[in-house]
Amino acid sequence: MSRLILFFILTVYSLTPVYAIADWFGPDDYDECIIAGMKGVQSDVAAQLVHRSCLKKFPLKKSKSQISQKIPLESKEQITGRASITSYGYFSGNIYNGNPDWTITELIINLTEKGWLEKRILAKEEMPLPRQNKYRIEINVPPYTNKTFSISVDWPKGEPYEWNIYEAQGHK
Template sequence: MLSRKKLILLSSLLLSFSASAGIFGPSNYEECILDKMQGTKSNVAANAIKRACRKEFPSKEAKRELVALPKSELKKIKASGSIVEDILGDLKFEAKVYNGTDWHLERVKISVRNDDTEESLSYNGHFFSDSGIGLKFSITPNQSGKITVSDLYEKPRNYSWYLIEVMGYKN
């Protein structure tokens, strides 16, 4: 039979181990990302991991209601972008963006048009800060950032693109 002191000591050790990540899994979003991203080489897999971790550890920040920016505000967003291939051969669209609005920009929907066939496909994406490490951020008013849209189907020889919708919020 264990003495009372040994039982208390054993209980304390078990409680301290359960508080650390790795033994019983991550305890917050950041630990989840670090734990699950090890060895990940694909943007598609990385995005799936981020979504799974956010679902497991929802943001504690107050949720802001995102609304579509008015058409007059879209004209104040300056962007130049292209379709690129990453080191794994996955196609993605990237654009440098300047937010000339009074809005915080969070999500975007773009259209990529194959100018040879006149077919268009729309894609959903997110804004990232210039200093971001691949995690989603809003681009604050009068700041620069980028748009990244993963999982493009093809890279047309001749194409054009435009913003269909931008979602954000005002302070």
């Protein structure tokens, strides 16, 4: 009887096709994570969330030559961009890296109350300091390329603002 059961099990097992499905247990690397996560995504905000999630699961491995450091002022001045605060409270835009030898890995963006300095000059009394918030953006912008970004910000709806790149980190 045990031989019959063993024969039956081996027969069924040998006749059953064995398929190798890579994503039975989820993606194996960053690229697979992006491909799986982007299925059906139709908005930039959702795509940004998939990107962040995949980076958390599969952080980029840096070689010793790619350890980020503060970018010198003259190189920071080569980083430009356009951005605005959306009605959903996200600061979104694109960054252009005009440096020939620096890859940008992190930016600190400064949002400041627009026109505060002019108001202070015209005021006859002491004014409170302007509203000012700094935000850190993890980004990977190789030389001479544009990248989009989007971060959630805490800024009063409709309040005018100015922004600048306060600090940049990267590697050569």
